[in-house]
Amino acid sequence: xxxxxxxxxxxxxxxxxxxxxxxxxxxxxxxxxxxxxxxxxxxxxxxxxxxxxxxxxxxxxxxxxxxxxxxxxxxxxxxxxxxxxxxxxxxxxxxxxxxxxxxxxxxxxxxxxxxxxxxxxxxxxxxxxxxxxxxxxxxx
Amino acid sequence: xxxxxxxxxxxxxxxxxxxxxxxxxxxxxxxxxxxxxxxxxxxxxxxxxxxxxxxxxxxxxxxxxxxxxxxxxxxxxxxxxxxxxxxxxxxxxxxxxxxxxxxxxxxxxxxxxxxxxxxxxxxxxxxxxxxxxxxxxxxxxxxxxxxxxxxxxxxxxxxxxxxxxxxxxxxxxxxxxxxxxxxxxxxxxxxxxxxxxxxxxxxxxxxxxxxxxxxxxxxxxxxxxxxxxxxxxxxxxxxxxxxxxxxxxxxxxxxxxxxxxxxxxxxxxxxxxxxxxxxxxxxxxxxxxxxxxxxxxxxxxxxxxxxxxxxxxxxxxxxxxxxxxxxxxxxxxxxxxxxxxxxxxxxxxxxxxxxxxxxxxxxxxxxxxxxxxxxxxxxxxxxxxxxxxxxxxxxxxxxxxxxxxxxxxxxxxxxxxxxxxxxxxxxxxxxxxxxxxxxxxxxxxxxxxxxxxxxxxxxxxxxxxxxxxxxxxxxxxxxxxxxxxxxxxxxxxxxxxxxxxxxxxxxxxxxxxxxxxxxxxxxxxxxxxxxxxxxxxxxxxxxxxxxxxxxxxxxxxxxxxxxxxxxxxxxxxxxxxxxxxxxxxxxxxxxxxxxxxxxxxxxxxxxxxxxxxxxxxxxxxxxxxxxxxxxxxxxxxxxxxxxxxxxxxxxxxxxxxxxxxxxxxxxxxxxxxxxxxxxxxxxxxxxxxxxxxxxxxxxxxxxxxxxxxxxxxxxxxxxxxxxxxxxxxxxxxxxxxxxxxxxxxxxxxxxxxxxxxxxxxxxxxxxxxxxxxxxxxxxxxxxxxxxxxxxxxxxxxxxxxxxx
Numbered sequence: 001x002x003x004x005x006x007x008x009x010x011x012x013x014x015x016x017x018x019x020x021x022x023x024x025x026x027x028x029x030x031x032x033x034x035x036x037x038x039x040x041x042x043x044x045x046x047x048x049x050x051x052x053x054x055x056x057x058x059x060x061x062x063x064x065x066x067x068x069x070x071x072x073x074x075x076x077x078x079x080x081x082x083x084x085x086x087x088x089x090x091x092x093x094x095x096x097x098x099x100x101x102x103x104x105x106x107x108x109x110x111x112x113x114x115x116x117x118x119x120x121x122x123x124x125x126x127x128x129x130x131x132x133x134x135x136x137x138x139x140x
Numbered sequence: 141x142x143x144x145x146x147x148x149x150x151x152x153x154x155x156x157x158x159x160x161x162x163x164x165x166x167x168x169x170x171x172x173x174x175x176x177x178x179x180x181x182x183x184x185x186x187x188x189x190x191x192x193x194x195x196x197x198x199x200x201x202x203x204x205x206x207x208x209x210x211x212x213x214x215x216x217x218x219x220x221x222x223x224x225x226x227x228x229x230x231x232x233x234x235x236x237x238x239x240x241x242x243x244x245x246x247x248x249x250x251x252x253x254x255x256x257x258x259x260x261x262x263x264x265x266x267x268x269x270x271x272x273x274x275x276x277x278x279x280x281x282x283x284x285x286x287x288x289x290x291x292x293x294x295x296x297x298x299x300x301x302x303x304x305x306x307x308x309x310x311x312x313x314x315x316x317x318x319x320x321x322x323x324x325x326x327x328x329x330x331x332x333x334x335x336x337x338x339x340x341x342x343x344x345x346x347x348x349x350x351x352x353x354x355x356x357x358x359x360x361x362x363x364x365x366x367x368x369x370x371x372x373x374x375x376x377x378x379x380x381x382x383x384x385x386x387x388x389x390x391x392x393x394x395x396x397x398x399x400x401x402x403x404x405x406x407x408x409x410x411x412x413x414x415x416x417x418x419x420x421x422x423x424x425x426x427x428x429x430x431x432x433x434x435x436x437x438x439x440x441x442x443x444x445x446x447x448x449x450x451x452x453x454x455x456x457x458x459x460x461x462x463x464x465x466x467x468x469x470x471x472x473x474x475x476x477x478x479x480x481x482x483x484x485x486x487x488x489x490x491x492x493x494x495x496x497x498x499x500x501x502x503x504x505x506x507x508x509x510x511x512x513x514x515x516x517x518x519x520x521x522x523x524x525x526x527x528x529x530x531x532x533x534x535x536x537x538x539x540x541x542x543x544x545x546x547x548x549x550x551x552x553x554x555x556x557x558x559x560x561x562x563x564x565x566x567x568x569x570x571x572x573x574x575x576x577x578x579x580x581x582x583x584x585x586x587x588x589x590x591x592x593x594x595x596x597x598x599x600x601x602x603x604x605x606x607x608x609x610x611x612x613x614x615x616x617x618x619x620x621x622x623x624x625x626x627x628x629x630x631x632x633x634x635x636x637x638x639x640x641x642x643x644x645x646x647x648x649x650x651x652x653x654x655x656x657x658x659x660x661x662x663x664x665x666x667x668x669x670x671x672x673x674x675x676x677x678x679x680x681x682x683x684x685x686x687x688x689x690x691x692x693x694x695x696x697x698x699x700x701x702x703x704x705x706x707x708x709x710x711x712x713x714x715x716x717x718x719x720x721x722x723x724x725x726x727x728x729x730x731x732x733x734x735x736x737x738x739x740x741x742x743x744x745x746x747x748x749x750x751x752x753x754x755x756x757x758x759x760x761x762x763x764x765x766x767x768x769x770x771x772x773x774x775x776x777x778x779x780x781x782x783x784x785x786x787x788x789x790x791x792x793x794x795x796x797x798x799x800x801x802x803x804x805x806x807x808x809x810x811x812x813x814x815x816x817x818x819x820x821x822x823x824x825x826x827x828x829x830x831x832x833x834x835x836x837x838x839x840x841x842x843x844x845x846x847x848x849x850x851x852x853x854x855x856x857x858x859x860x861x862x863x864x865x866x867x868x869x870x871x872x873x874x875x876x877x878x879x880x881x882x883x884x885x886x887x888x889x890x891x892x893x894x895x896x897x898x899x900x901x902x903x904x905x906x907x908x909x910x911x912x913x914x915x916x917x918x919x920x921x922x923x924x925x926x927x928x929x930x931x932x933x934x935x936x937x938x939x940x941x942x943x944x
Contacts, residue, residue: 033897072920094909098894118905131926
């Protein structure tokens with residue numbers, strides 16, 4: 001069954017890291033350039049899916065011992081809780097704020113609370129997409 | 141947040157601690173922890189007595205949803221205080237009793253006390269709320285906690301039946317009441333009960349006034365088990381006895397009485413109100429007493445007796461409301477006595493009926509049965525219980541020197557006074573009240589005697605009993621002893637109760653009468669030889685005769701046919717609604733996905749196209765559109781070709797790929813329109829979708845051409861083409877109609893407002909973050925849904941229909 005997987009597996013080993021890096025880049029660049037939590041999350045999950053396609057479910061699960069249902073739940077929690085943070089400062093629920101800081105090495109950098117929110121979105125997307133795909137494939 | 145708010149929420153919050161404590165200290169009987177709550181509450185409400193007795197009120201409000209006039213507003217006057225003291229006082233005694241009644245080993249105590257405390261909070265909420273909607277919320281919460289408590293022994297068929305029945309009837313009435321509340325809100329423009337009372341005169345002529353009145357009474361009658369809704373109360377006796385003593389005699393069933401009392405200043409003086417409340421009440425009083433005599437189970441007897449007593453109090457509230465006919469004056473003040481008696485008897489009933497339930501519980505506990513036919517001769521074996529039973533049931537029968545005597549005599553006075561009314565056609569029908577009252581009281585006397593003497597006197601039948609009878613432990617006896625002492629104390633000092641509790645309550649119910657001489661009558665145990673005393677004498681003599689001759693006249697109960705009883709009607713109604721909804725559901729739930737899609741798209745098509753045409757929203761305006769370029773034309777041609785080709789493909793793989801062509805073409809469109817974000821997203825989504833399709837191939841059945849029957853194909857074609865055309869029309873009309881100001885300024889200023897140059901993400905993460913958050917939640921729910929559908933599907937046959 002698996003005789004033709006060698007090329008796919010070899011390519012995947014490299015490609016996965018490129019896709020993961022690209023996904024992280026998309027996630028971080030979302031504030032000013034194309035990208036963001038949703039698309040970043042989707043790209044990250046496509047990397048994981050590629051692993052599942054190239055290798056079998058068991059070995060991937062051994063390599064990434066993460067329960068993606070929990071990842072999804074954590075993402076939703078982070079998104080919702082990041083909104084409540086604003087309440088502590090007397091602002092409305094889900095208000096975002098940003099400021100500019102001088103950081104060593106990076107120079108003047110913008111830090112914004114929306115990153116937390118988007119991180120939640122990204123985790124939720126990764127968790128849900130991978131959960132759905134794994135479960136449908138395991139159902140075979 | 142005022143003290144009152146905290147008092148209402150205290151029991152509900154305590155539930156959390158009870159549950160955790162149950163985990164932490166498994167050896168503790170949770171009742172001891174739960175007991176703290178009602179005792180603290182009772183003490184807190186006691187401290188408010190002086191304020192309220194000084195004709196003051198306490199109120200407070202927490203804004204909740206101001207746009208809808210929804211506030212957690214609380215209001216404490218004399219009426220609420222009586223109920224609050226009953227709820228917490230009887231609550232304390234019942235919890236204390238239950239500690240010895242419920243076994244720590246066998247019962248799930250954390251459930252029991254959680255439900256009980258939940259009920260306590262809800263009930264306090266009902267009597268203290270000033271906002272109609274919040275009142276309704278707590279009202280239904282009492283129904284829910286009652287449901288949980290009746291079904292506490294949920295494995296028994298009868299508990300399930302009783303819980304469901306009480307729930308259906310009380311919640312059904314509750315919904316009617318909600319509609320009545322909404323009508324009141326429409327009439328007065330406010331949700332505050334006190335404001336509505338102040339507006340009484342201006343809403344009286346409104347056309348919704350009488351419908352609102354009837355609907356609110358439906359709520360009160362179902363909750364207080366008035367005829368013909370009383371049928372749920374006997375079945376509710378499946379609950380553990382402490383629950384019956386608490387919910388189904390002392391507090392929850394009195395919520396209906398509270399509602400009637402609370403709305404008397406709004407609806408009182410109206411003929412419909414007068415006749416419905418007093419008529420239904422007095423008939424229920426008679427009916428309940430009549431059927432109580434027949435019962436073989438002690439708890440069923442008490443249930444019918446409670447129905448009867450509730451009817452008595454209800455009729456008194458009805459008779460008293462006549463005082464408001466024609467406004468407050470020194471002439472009409474005489475009718476207010478009925479309301480005074482109603483309040484007095486309400487307190488008295490809670491004392492003696494609570495005690496009686498506990499006594500029946502003791503007998504059940506000690507002997508193992510509640511069947512009158514098996515009981516007898518327990519007098520010498522359970523002397524303390526017997527004494528308590530005599531005190532409480534003689535009070536119920538209306539004999540001195542117990543508090544029931546006072547209120548029963550005053551009840552007769554009230555009916556006799558009502559007879560003299562010269563309005564509401566009482567000159568023709570007025571005689572009915574004293575007569576029915578007398579007849580009902582005779583049966584009340586009869587069943588009270590049956591209760592005591594069939595249980596404690598007569599022949600002792602050891603062979604029929606499961607256990608060796610013995611006197612109850614002191615723990616079980618404390619609560620009924622306290623209640624029975626109250627029965628006697630209230631007989632000796634009724635005017636103290638009147639001064640501190642009943643008088644402020646009267647001022648609360650009848651604010652217009654405040655200060656008029658005669659509103660607060662003096663209560664006398666001895667008032668000379670008069671008609672009332674004669675009536676009591678008749679009750680005793682006739683009742684005594686009826687007890688002795690019961691076996692000769694019990695055949696009259698056979699005159700009521702079993703087949704057309706109200707109970708049977710309820711069951712038929714239930715069976716009918718179940719079978720009807722079943723057949724309707726089966727008619728359209730065919731199990732075929734294509735049928736469901738048909739319904740969904742058909743519905744959308746009708747609703748959306750209907751709206752579009754009816755509102756005349758189809759506006760196609762191409763003035764602002766950009767020039768159409770050659771690439772766009774090419775892409776559209778490609779997409780159209782792909783879409784049409786799907787219809788003629790022979791394999792599923794081709795269809796999937798063609799579908800992919802559509803998706804990727806859209807991504808190219810985004811590129812053309814310089815939306816790299818969307819293009820990127822579309823590409824990734826399309827890729828993930830294709831993977832999903834590949835996975836699903838395994839599950840999909842053979843790709844077969846459907847049958848070419850035109851009858852099947854034409855509706856499908858109509859739906860498919862209709863949806864397509866509709867989508868195009870909606871998109872074009874959305875472009876053509878400019879209903880709102882453009883919000884593009886937000887996008888242009890995104891760098892200043894949100895610190896981001898990517899406007900798409902600024903919308904997603906900042907301007908419309910709430911939408912995004914909910915979308916994430918929806919995505920998660922969908923994921924969980926897929927997971928459960930796959931992992932938890934029924935082992936066999938469950939999904940065969942979907943695959944056809």
